[in-house]
Amino acid sequence: MAKIAFIGLGNMGLPMAANLAKVGHQVSGCDVSEAALEAANKLGIEPAKTIEEAVASAEVVITMLPAGRHVITVWGTITAHASAGALLIDCSTIDVDSARKAHTMAEAASFLSLDAPVSGGTGGANAGTLTFMAGGTVEAFSKAKPLLEVMGAKIVHCGEAGAGQAAKICNNMILGISMLGVCEAFALGERLGLSHEALFAVASTSSGQCWSLTSYCPVPGPVPNSPANRDYAPGFAAQLMLKDLKLAQDAALATGASTPMGAQAQQLYSLFEKQGHGGRDFSAIIELLRDHQA
Secondary structure (H helix, E strand, O other): OOEEEEEOOOOOHHHHHHHHHHOOOEEEEEOOOHHHHHHHHHOOOEEOOOHHHHHOOOOEEEEOOOOHHHHHHHHHHHHHHOOOOOEEEEOOOOOHHHHHHHHHHHHHOOOEEEEOOEEOHHHHHHHOOEEEEEEEOHHHHHHHHHHHHHHEEEEEEEEOOOHHHHHHHHHHHHHHHHHHHHHHHHHHHHHOOOOHHHHHHHHOOOOOOOHHHHOOOOOOOOOOOOHHHHOOOOOOEHHHHHHHHHHHHHHHHHHOOOOHHHHHHHHHHHHHHHHHHOOOEHHHHHHHHHHHHO
16 A cells, blocks of 8 residues: 555545545645645545645655646645655646646656546546546556556556646547537527427437537436536536636647637636636536527
């Protein structure tokens, strides 16, 4: 069993760290929130008052933080205080440039490192069924994989430094675009007098089939576990979808890629957030589309 420091015990980080502790790993956790540390303690995670304390004897350090600037700041502390030979894994969703900078910082301090963002939301984090998209050396990936398999069901090595983040933002751009298409279809179906159940029965077994429809249907009823049946409690919050779409557009601008549908998706989610819905599940954007059709 490994000694693991987990930095960032939010809605995703806490259940991920708890799954590691559940199988017997010695996990110390650090977070700016006292409430998060109290919750972690109840789940078998030893609270640490500082990052330095958390990483002092850790063999593996995992971070799950809001943005690239947080990762760079925290990794600066980690690389200065972690034990020699520790493996550093960042599971945050951040821009590719920041991910590569973090790898450079780790390499300069003689640490193996991996960018390993996740897909699967809070449900996947709790159930240990996340998908990990990893970027880094084969050596770092091989060392990290047994731990990632405790927290996830699908572990993919996408390439060298930053490749995990690249895969994540491309995947979530697909997700944002496809959810908008599904929402538009249901909003149109409502205007045409088509029941949700009838449209789902057809589209879920026809060419319209996609994850946004069959696993995360944006209307109540057809998929009992979708957030639509919980008044759109996330799930995956709209503000997080907007963050990922912005990352995708920044990457597109930097590389000269053409992503007009991704750009339109970002605009719609930005409007939805400005209307005060950023904390709701991203599938709740069907309400914005219904309003646009009024």
